[in-house]
Amino acid sequence: MADTTGSEMKSGSFMLEKSAKIFVAGHRGLVGSAIVRKLQDQGFTNLVLQTHSELDLTSQSDVESFFATEKPVYVILAAAKVGGIHANNTYPADFIGVNLQIQTNVIHSAYKHGVKKLLFLGSSCIYPKFAPQPIPESALLTGPLEPTNEWYAIAKIAGIKMCQAYRLQHQWDAISGMPTNLYGQNDNFHPENSHVLPALMRRFHEAKANNADEVVVWGSGSPLREFLHVDDLADACVFLMDQYSGFEHVNVGSGVEVTIKELAELVKEVVGFKGKLVWDTTKPDGTPRKLMDNSKLASLGWTPKISLKDGLSQTYEWYLENVVQKKQ
Ligand SMILES: NC(=O)C1=CN([C@@H]2O[C@H](COP(=O)(O)OP(=O)(O)OC[C@H]3O[C@@H](n4cnc5c(N)ncnc54)[C@H](OP(=O)(O)O)[C@@H]3O)[C@@H](O)[C@H]2O)C=CC1
Numbered sequence: 131m132a133d134t135t136g137s138e139m140k141s142g143s144f145m146l147e148k149s150a151k152i153f154v155a156g157h158r159g160l161v162g163s164a165i166v167r168k169l170q171d172q173g174f175t176n177l178v179l180q181t182h183s184e185l186d187l188t189s190q191s192d193v194e195s196f197f198a199t200e201k202p203v204y205v206i207l208a209a210a211k212v213g214g215i216h217a218n219n220t221y222p223a224d225f226i227g228v229n230l231q232i233q234t235n236v237i238h239s240a241y242k243h244g245v246k247k248l249l250f251l252g253s254s255c256i257y258p259k260f261a262p263q264p265i266p267e268s269a270l271l272t273g274p275l276e277p278t279n280e281w282y283a284i285a286k287i288a289g290i291k292m293c294q295a296y297r298l299q300h301q302w303d304a305i306s307g308m309p310t311n312l313y314g315q316n317d318n319f320h321p322e323n324s325h326v327l328p329a330l331m332r333r334f335h336e337a338k339a340n341n342a343d344e345v346v347v348w349g350s351g352s353p354l355r356e357f358l359h360v361d362d363l364a365d366a367c368v369f370l371m372d373q374y375s376g377f378e379h380v381n382v383g384s385g386v387e388v389t390i391k392e393l394a395e396l397v398k399e400v401v402g403f404k405g406k407l408v409w410d411t412t413k414p415d416g417t418p419r420k421l422m423d424n425s426k427l428a429s430l431g432w433t434p435k436i437s438l439k440d441g442l443s444q445t446y447e448w449y450l451e452n453v454v455q456k457k458q
């Protein structure tokens with residue numbers, strides 16, 4: 131019988147297989163690109179990378195042919211329909227439909243074509259809106275979800291359950307990591323559809339460049355969020371591929387939370403905007419707090435390294451060089 135507790139099997143073989151073929155799905159996104167950088171830094175030499183236009187992961191037949199032809203040994207699934215509170219609230223059908231399709235196609239074909247191990251990525255929004263804080267992995271499915279992202283959360287919960295079901299029925303090594311709110315290079319800086327951190331970085335930058343007096347920030351400023359730099363997340367993903375083969379999903383966070391007001395003040399300082407903040411309380415706050423309990427990952431031996439202040443400065447430098455300068 132397969133493991134149902136997560137206590138068994140510390141394989142440790144992933145790091146020894148530097149030439150094994152690894153499919154990183156979503157390699158041009160925030161997370162996928164950080165995972166590719168991390169794997170390359172660690173000496174992995176055989177990465178299979180397909181852009182969205184080369185392989186649409188919502189197409190079952192295309193995904194099936196890709197796995198039949200390429201036969202990757204490992205899969206890290208970082209492709210998904212992703213966005214902030216406004217995008218989640220505005221496009222519920224895409225957030226549930228596209229994500230269910232991508233993950234179902236990839237997980238099933240990976241299993242069918244003999245992939246040795248797969249890492250599925252969910253999100254801290256899988257937990258109930260009023261989960262105990264910090265949120266332990268065991269809080270999954272113990273209460274109603276936050277309405278602004280329940281469609282995305284349902285898809286992500288289905289992904290976790292699919293990995294668990296394939297582990298139970300087929301003894302297949304599919305694991306799930308649940309990252310907290312992420313940020314870093316290659317983030318989405320769209321003014322409405324992005325997450326709060328890149329949205330504010332862009333808005334403060336543009337206000338500074340245009341000598342504006344004020345910047346509008348959504349909601350009340352009181353919600354608390356935990357932020358993790360994407361390079362730390364990538365490091366955790368490689369760690370999990372190597373060190374974890376359990377049934378239960380694993381939280382991946384920084385353990386540090388700030389209010390949205392504190393975050394806005396920090397981003398304002400890093401960007402160097404001197405005007406004032408104006409709060410648009412017609413915009414939703416979303417979940418009041420979602421600090422994850424990271425003790426499971428810490429007990430396995432992984433902790434984050436990049437502070438929010440350093441990560442913000444690094445991300446702003448990247449934004450200036452790669453987004454602002456490229457537009458000029
Ligand atoms: N960003 C965050 O704060 C958090 C992210 N996560 C999880 O991390 C994972 C990656 O997210 P993130 O990197 O932020 O998202 P991004 O939007 O930055 O990247 C997603 C990637 O998936 C690709 N993709 C989307 N749809 C398809 C498709 N149909 N076929 C092929 N490729 C596709 C995108 O390509 P293209 O752009 O060309 O469509 C893009 O490269 C997701 O599972 C997400 O849930 C979890 C917690 C927080």
Ligand SMILES: C[C@H]1O[C@H](OP(=O)(O)OP(=O)(O)OC[C@H]2O[C@@H](n3cnc4c(=O)[nH]c(N)nc43)[C@H](O)[C@@H]2O)[C@@H](O)[C@@H](O)C1=O
Nearest residue numbers: 213214215218253255279324325326329348349414415416
């Ligand atoms: C990672 C996680 O991300 C999403 O959840 P979220 O944490 O609520 O995401 P968010 O980053 O968009 O907002 C965080 C807070 O910030 C406030 N806020 C202020 N000003 C802006 C602003 O300008 N843009 C945005 N987006 N938010 C703003 C906003 O009102 C909210 O109170 C999920 O849908 C789901 O995708 C998911 O899993």
